[in-house]
Amino acid sequence: MPFIALKKSTGERVDITKLKSPREELVKGDLICQLCGVPMIIKSGVVRRPHFAHQPSIPCTTNYGYHPESDEHRAGKELIAKTLIKELAGYSTAGIEYEWRCEETKRVADVAILFPNGWVVVHECQLSSITVEELQKRTEDYLNAGIDVVWWLGKNADTDTNRQWCLSTFGECNTIDFKALSTYFKTDRL
Ligand SMILES: [Zn+2]
Structure with missing residues (x-):
């Protein structure tokens, strides 16, 4: 969706x-x-x-790892994109795209920053539970394709173990506060 x-x-x-x-x-x-x-x-x-x-009767048949998304996941993507647009404003001409299709990894990145010189940084909104091994594997897939990745953990994915993995791998950990998110989208959206 x-x-x-x-x-x-x-x-x-x-x-x-x-x-x-x-x-x-x-x-x-x-x-x-x-x-x-x-x-x-x-x-x-x-x-x-x-x-x-x-159309509900026709599922997405593709070799891209792509699953139906919840309203929350879409809201998470918007929050990430809006945060990035704010951060980049004024000094970057990079484009921000939703659902950027990565040919090398056969994955669809939730949000991608596309820099004019070819650099790509993907931002993944992870809400459903995920293991450190899976995070590691997806991260390596992107890195091997020359693409940097930033994880945003929320809901079921926001566990101590996953936070710790983010901190030790990237030196930082982004989380999505869903209470704040729903308030924000109720007041600010549409
Ligand atoms: Zn499809």
């Missing part, structure tokens, strides 16, 4: 978070999944942030 889809007619990448009124601006039937190419629809509600979705 992503923020990104492709226009079938032009191949153009569409970031739904940048559109004021997606149903006015996007043509029905012209949106496809960037991973598997099947048609996508727009989903939104009063509080729910607009996002794209497969």
